[in-house]
Amino acid sequence: MxxxxxxxxxxxxxxxxxxxxxxxxxxxxxxxxxxxxxGASNVAAGMLAPVTEAEFGNPELLELGxxxxxxxxxxxxxxxxxxxxxxxxxxARDRDEAEALEREHAFRDRLGLRVERLxxxxxxxxxxxxxxxxxxxxHIPDDHSVDxxxxxxxxxADVEVVQRDVASLDDVEAETVVVAAGAWSGTxxxxxxxxxxxxxxxxxxxxxxxxxxxxxxxxRFEGGYLVxxxxxxxxxxxxxxxxxxxxxxxxxxxxxxxxxxxELVPGISELVLEEVAAGLRPGTPGNVPxxxxxxxxxxxxxxxxxxxxxAPLTAERVVSELIGAPA
Numbered sequence: 419m420x421x422x423x424x425x426x427x428x429x430x431x432x433x434x435x436x437x438x439x440x441x442x443x444x445x446x447x448x449x450x451x452x453x454x455x456x457g458a459s460n461v462a463a464g465m466l467a468p469v470t471e472a473e474f475g476n477p478e479l480l481e482l483g484x485x486x487x488x489x490x491x492x493x494x495x496x497x498x499x500x501x502x503x504x505x506x507x508x509x510a511r512d513r514d515e516a517e518a519l520e521r522e523h524a525f526r527d528r529l530g531l532r533v534e535r536l537x538x539x540x541x542x543x544x545x546x547x548x549x550x551x552x553x554x555x556x557h558i559p560d561d562h563s564v565d566x567x568x569x570x571x572x573x574x575a576d577v578e579v580v581q582r583d584v585a586s587l588d589d590v591e592a593e594t595v596v597v598a599a600g601a602w603s604g605t606x607x608x609x610x611x612x613x614x615x616x617x618x619x620x621x622x623x624x625x626x627x628x629x630x631x632x633x634x635x636x637x638r639f640e641g642g643y644l645v646x647x648x649x650x651x652x653x654x655x656x657x658x659x660x661x662x663x664x665x666x667x668x669x670x671x672x673x674x675x676x677x678x679x680x681e682l683v684p685g686i687s688e689l690v691l692e693e694v695a696a697g698l699r700p701g702t703p704g705n706v707p708x709x710x711x712x713x714x715x716x717x718x719x720x721x722x723x724x725x726x727x728x729a730p731l732t733a734e735r736v737v738s739e740l741i742g743a744p745a
Contacts, residue, residue: 421445423740424592426584426606428452429459430566430725431718432598433573434733440577442741449590451583455570458600459725461618461697463645463653464569466490466727467561469531470506470638478706480529483724486731487560493730494564497572502648506561506636507536507545509552509682515640516553523556533558547632547685563636563645566726587715594740596716601663601698603719609708611720613663613698617671618655620693621686626650632685641678644686652689654679656723657696665696699723709735716740 423439425432428450436446450456468483494501510516526533534557541555542548548555587595587606597606601613623632626649633652637644645653657671672694680687702708702720707728710717718736721728 420591420593421447422592423447423594423596424449424590425596425598426450426590427457427598427600427603428454428574428579429457429598429600430455430462430569430573430729431459431600431721431732432596433570433577433579434729435596435598435718435736436577437573438733438737439740442737444740446577447592448577448579449582449584450579451581453581454574454579455567458697458699459566459570461616461695462566462726463618463643463655464564464566464726465506465561465636465643465645466501466563467506467558467636467638468727469526469533469558470508470561471724472526472529472531473705474525476705479724482707482731483727486728489730489734490562490564490727494569497569499564499568499572500648502563502636502646504562504634504636505557505559506638507541508556508558508638509541509548510554511551511639511681512553518640519554519556532560545633545635545637547683549682549684552682561636564726565647569726594716595714596718596736596740598718600700600719600725603700603717607712607715607717609717609719610703611700611708612660614701614722615659615661615664615696616656616699616723617659617667617675617694617696618653619672619675619691620695621652621654621689622692623650623652623688624690632683632689637682639678639682642675644679644683651692652686654686663698665698667694667696671696699725707732711739
């Protein structure tokens with residue numbers, strides 16, 4: 419018997435849509451070549467950071483991000499996963515970066531976003547592990563994070579996922595097909611989505627419990643970020659590379675991430691390197707996701723580096739389309 423909805427892609431976008439559609443009474447199956455959470459979502463750091471990610475000349479992305487962030491507390495509570503709500507710091511290492519950060523601060527201030535400019539001493543009072551050489555910091559208290567792997571596990575427990583490579587929409591028996599295949603969506607629908615490679619490292623403090631954590635807040639810097647999980651684990655990322663569908667990890671990528679992060683947080687050199695990986699973000703020309711109906715298909719892709727943040731909002735909008743309700 420054909421399902422009401424077949425979803426192609428079992429990342430956080432596809433699984434979030436599946437869960438919400440099932441709660442609306444639709445019969446749903448999810449297909450993915452690698453199984454649940456095997457793609458970019460499994461590699462993601464999990465930042466919920468619409469203010470940090472705000473871009474000059476891209477008000478649509480900011481609007482979407484802020485709306486999605488409002489939904490995350492309820493979404494996390496439903497899934498039973500914790501939100502890490504200590505906030506975010508953006509740090510500058512030198513004068514050029516400090517000048518750029520001043521412009522970023524002024525831009526967000528004009529938009530009425532909550533951002534605090536910090537001198538180095540104030541930033542180090544918040545995060546004592548920061549290097550004394552930092553030049554400037556911004557504190558963004560409302561940009562948080564979540565562990566995507568915990569989210570994926572909770573979502574996958576609620577939906578049917580079939581490990582299968584779907585080459586064409588004609589291969590799927592369902593009234594409606596949702597294309598949520600991330601960087602591979604362009605092989606199934608006419609959408610301008612391309613893979614953008616990101617290399618990422620997972621680190622662990624072997625002495626956690628005997629002293630305070632290295633960081634409480636997410637740390638952003640030119641070229642990367644360091645995301646604490648709150649239990650001695652950290653995610654360090656991520657490169658941004660136009661390399662097609664290449665997911666190899668390179669010595670150069672790992673070196674650059676560690677070099678840049680160590681300049682700001684020298685203590686990470688003492689952490690244990692547990693994992694290195696690379697994922698493929700689905701990029702679009704304007705860095706804005708594509709959510710639209712196209713005949714029998716509903717497209718939900720192109721979330722670039724904001725897939726974790728935008729998941730509950732995307733699910734809400736797609737399922738509204740599926741059931742014919744106003745978005």
